[in-house]
Structures are given as structure tokens and as C-alpha cells.
Amino acid sequence: MTLDKKNLQIAIGQRIRQLREERNIPQQDLAAACDFEKSNMARLEAGKTNPTLYTLKKIADNLNLPLEALVIDLL
Amino acid sequence: MTLDKKNLQIAIGQRIRQLREERNIPQQDLAAACDFEKSNMARLEAGKTNPTLYTLKKIADNLNLPLEALVIDLL
DNA sequence: TAGTTGGTAATCATTAATGATAATCGAAAA
């Protein structure tokens, strides 16, 4: 269902934001490390997109986390 | 680039195929359960696409696995 | 005041994921 998809997007966005803020990394710094624009990072954290595996992998790598840490207990 | 997108795609495709075959589920059955075509499941398992989080979530759900099981120790 | 920092939002172009259909193949029956 569309609602499930949206909730999933919101959940992953919040998870990424939480992990980023725990490390005191600005959006723009993480974005730059992942090689995308800060505006796109904001969009992702706001749950407005359904990120691809590769996007998630880049974020995990730059947060020094295994990929599964991004999705454990996510919804 | 630190990681290779194509290798990531191949790895997730192989992982999904492995988990599906362990359960003796045909591609077309899993595809139907996830609500996409068998041809698209073949494409995904062949590592020809970079699946979205939502696509992975549907597959995990229909394999009766937590999402993280799809990505643990993946590359 | 002006300038910086961290973040948000709108928009547009490009790329790629996905939806969908059809053709094909090998193997195993029947």
C-alpha cells in the first residue's frame, strides 16, 4: 500500500537523521561525503523519497555503520 | 568511488535468490506475492537494478524475514 | 550592519527503477 511506503520513507529518514545527529555531523557534510547536495539530503531525511540500496549503502559507509544498522527494527 | 554500485546490485540479487531458493519458492510466486512481474524479479536477482528500500521491504516481508536479513554482511 | 552556518523547500533536468508485455529457452514430463 502507498501508506506503507510513505511510512517506510519517513522511518528511514528519521533513522538517518538520528544517526547523523548523534555524530554531530551537519547535513551538508554527510551529503558531501556521500557525493550529493545538501538539499537532497534534507529531502531524504524528510521522508520524501524512497532511497535506493546504493544510496543507503553510501550513507551507512559515511556514518561508519554497517548497512543493516540503518534498517534494523525499521517499521 | 569507494564502493561499486554494480557489485552491490549483484550481491543483493544473489542474496535474494539464495533466500528464495532455500524456501523452494519459484521466482514467479515470490514476484506475485510482492506484486511485480516475474520478469522483473529475474532482472533484480540478476543484479541489473539497484532496488529501492520499498522493493527490498516487500521482498523481506514475503520471505518472512526482517529487512536487515537481506543486507547483513552484504559486501 | 553584514556575513556565516545549518537547514528547508521549490523547481527542473536527467537517470534509472519499476510496470508491463512478449518471446524464448531447457528440462521434465505426458
Added chain:
DNA sequence: TTTTCGATTATCATTAATGATTACCAACTA
């Protein structure tokens, strides 16, 4: 032989993720 099953590949259309730019905001702060 023909049929069925599981899978693969190709193709095309549609949708959405991503790339990129711009403008804006609030809170500092020199």
C-alpha cells in the same frame, strides 16, 4: 510429439530517484 514449468531476455512506457540550482529562513557573531 506437445505441454508445462521455471527462468531469462528484450523492449517500451511510466514513474520516481537523483542531480543540481536557487532562494529562503533562523540563529548566531564579528
